[in-house]
Amino acid sequence: MKPLDADPCVFMVPEENGILKLLVVYVDDTFLLSNDLTWIPTMKTELARQFKPRDLERINYALGIKFTQNEKEGTITMTQRLYVMKLLKRFGMLDCKPAPTPMTPSVKLAKPIKVDEEEMANFSYQMLVGSMMYLAVATRPDIPYAVSFLSQFNPCYTVEHWKAAKRVLRYLKGTMDLALLLHRTGEPILGYADADWGVCVVDRKSYTGFVFKFGGAAISWEAKKQRTVALSSTEAEYMGLTEAAKEAIHLRHFLKEIDGSFTSAIDVYNDNVGAQQLVKNPVLHARTKHIDIRHHFVREACTNG
Incomplete structure (x- = not known):
């Protein structure tokens, strides 16, 4: 088993007769993927000899992502509804009114001319933007622009920036059930x-x-x-x-x-x-x-x- 040149966190057993065997590592989480179901328990045994892993069986919830596999339909669904709910609760916005878009073109944000550290202390701006960043890179390709744009104001922000960040959260409130749906297809x-x-x-x-x-x-x-x-x-x-x-x-x-x-x-x-x-x-x-x-x-x- 060797790491891939394209991604050293993905290890692969040389393919034989169309059999795929992958081990993926993310910090202290390990995932086994294969179309040979006999290899997975064998690999678990080998890992248990070297480490003390906690076996979560078939992937269901990992890294803040909910995985749903449908073998009959040949689909895998990835969603972060629970993660969004936690964000809404953390920032006191469970009952907020959903927004139709992450941002509005009418709002032109700029860096404040004068830094008001006392005002900045009233808002958890950096925490909110940072929390949404994981959503933006994991399962929500509809918000990276908004989150990236807002992140440039992390060193210095005002109530207007805070409102803009909360609008993204309001958008997530109305779209928390959006998911990535992977399925078998012959498309390139x-x-x-x-x-x-x-x-x-x-x-x-x-x-x-x-x-x-x-x-x-x-x-x-x-x-x-x-x-x-x-x-x-x-x-x-x-x-x-x-x-x-x-x-x-x-x-x-x-x-x-x-x-x-x-x-x-x-x-x-x-x-x-x-x-x-x-x-x-x-x-x-x-x-x-x-x-x-x-x-x-x-x-x-x-x-x-």
């Missing part, structure tokens, strides 16, 4: 990338967002502020495609290690024609010569498939 992995040009009024930097779908559900996603200021929406989208391309390469590497027959290229979709042309046509001109060389990585990735 597809990626989608986008960017919001100059949305941050603090420094006018853009935000990048991407999501990859496989098995009928999102399996990887991210939303974060770009490192440099984009001079056009095309440039912002182009930089966003670079981030998506990096993730596509990682996913392809990961899946190829698990299934040696996986050699397909992963398509990434984007709705900006200008950015698409920049990827395909490496012509240097006034509109692109200033773009950091690191962002041209997407061109090579596209050429190599």
